[in-house]
Amino acid sequence: AELEEGIRLALEQQAFRLVYQPQFDQQGQLLGVEALIRWQRGEELVSPAEFIPIAESSGLIVPLGYWILTQACQQLASWAQQPATAALRIAVNISARQLQDAQFVDQVRHILLASSAPAQQLELELTESLLLQDLPVSRSKMQQLRELGIRISLDDFGTGFSSLHQLVHLPLDQLKIDQSFVAPLGQDTKAAAVVQTILDLGDNLSLEVIAEGVETEVQYQTLLKMGCEQFQGYYLARPMSLEALEPLLQTLKIQD
Ligand code: G
Ligand code: G
Ligand code: MN
Ligand code: NA
Numbered sequence: 001a002e003l004e005e006g007i008r009l010a011l012e013q014q015a016f017r018l019v020y021q022p023q024f025d026q027q028g029q030l031l032g033v034e035a036l037i038r039w040q041r042g043e044e045l046v047s048p049a050e051f052i053p054i055a056e057s058s059g060l061i062v063p064l065g066y067w068i069l070t071q072a073c074q075q076l077a078s079w080a081q082q083p084a085t086a087a088l089r090i091a092v093n094i095s096a097r098q099l100q101d102a103q104f105v106d107q108v109r110h111i112l113l114a115s116s117a118p119a120q121q122l123e124l125e126l127t128e129s130l131l132l133q134d135l136p137v138s139r140s141k142m143q144q145l146r147e148l149g150i151r152i153s154l155d156d157f158g159t160g161f162s163s164l165h166q167l168v169h170l171p172l173d174q175l176k177i178d179q180s181f182v183a184p185l186g187q188d189t190k191a192a193a194v195v196q197t198i199l200d201l202g203d204n205l206s207l208e209v210i211a212e213g214v215e216t217e218v219q220y221q222t223l224l225k226m227g228c229e230q231f232q233g234y235y236l237a238r239p240m241s242l243e244a245l246e247p248l249l250q251t252l253k254i255q256d
Contacts, residue, residue: 004058007051010039011063018071021239022248023091023210023232030248031230032089032121035072036239037064056097065098066107073117075242080118084252089121091153096130100137105144112148119149125176126152128160128167135166142171153210158198168205174230175202179213182233186218196226203227 010016017040020033039046055061072090079085098104112119124145131138131154142152153174154167158181177198184191195211202209211223214233223231237248 003046003051003054004060006041006046007055007058007060007064010041011060011067015039015041016064016067017241018068018075019239019241020075020090020245021232022237022245023230024236025231026224026229030088030252032091032123033245034091034093034125034232034239035068035075036093037068052095056095059097061095061097062101062103065094066111068092069108069111070115073111073115073122076117076121077115080116080121085249087121089123089151091123091125093125093155094130096127096133099126099130099141100134105141105148108145108150109148112150120151123151123153123174125155127155128157128162131170132160132162132166139170146171146173158194164201172207174208174210177209177211177228179233182211182213182219182223183215185222186216192222192226195223195228199227 017038018035019038020035022033023031025031037048037052039048039051052061055064069092072092076088076090079088101107108124111117112122126138126142131142146152151173152171153176154170154172155176156178157175159178175198177195181191181194181198185195199209201207208230209228210230210232211219211228212232214220214223214231214235216235219233220231220235
């Protein structure tokens with residue numbers, strides 16, 4: 001309850017901020033970023049792993065999620081106006097309670113319109129366990145979101161034990177290989193087999209695949225050799241403020 005009140009206050013006082021973790025292609029070109037929320041509560045940095053569940057159980061995730069999406073879309077719209085950054089995408093994590101909200105799709109539509117952000121460059125990260133809570137409803141919402149032009153990524157892929165039969169029938173754009181499969185690369189041949197299987201699955205289903213939690217040169221090189229085309233992790237770049245991202249944006253070539 002104390003944390004719940006804290007979240008309420010933090011929303012009022014605008015104490016939340018987004019940080020952005022870069023995602024890269026095989027050539028090291030910046031593809032986009034994942035937005036991650038941060039809450040600086042006085043001296044303490046409260047982890048979203050701690051407060052997002054409270055925000056969900058209290059329903060505060062709805063206004064908080066609205067704030068997060070608005071921030072991300074405003075940033076996307078601002079990048080869209082500059083040739084060098086015009087193709088960048090932003091991925092936003094969506095939690096269960098948020099997707100289940102009856103107004104969710106309408107809210108997203110409204111935020112896109114109000115911000116003039118390019119929907120094709122907004123990506124929503126959903127998890128398997130979230131989608132399985134009510135598969136028919138999830139699928140219908142995903143379809144509506146994709147009709148808006150939005151991309152959908154399946155976060156923490158491989159950890160939800162969902163049946164492949166169910167997964168292949170979901171409207172998806174990307175699989176995000178969970179960190180737990182990336183961490184042992186170079187040491188554990190079974191982890192490598194799982195990663196290769198996910199890459200092949202992506203190939204066969206025409207889905208993009210991104211590896212997350214890439215922390216070492218060995219993991220990165222192993223993934224490259226396996227044919228992985230998108231990367232995110234501390235080895236490449238940490239989640240960072242917009243100001244810290246700026247030098248990276250300066251290096252972008254104008255896309256044609
Ligand atoms: O960024 P970090 O590793 O601290 O995130 C911890 C957890 O919180 C992760 O599961 C991540 O997906 C989640 N998280 C981070 N930012 C957001 C957000 O903006 N919305 C939601 N729903 N979850 C987030
Ligand atoms: O659940 P989700 O995949 O959205 O969580 C993403 C979280 O992973 C973020 O909180 C981010 O800070 C964290 N993260 C990003 N890159 C790395 C990494 O290379 N290693 C580890 N351990 N965590 C990472
Ligand atoms: Mn994520
Ligand atoms: Na993940």
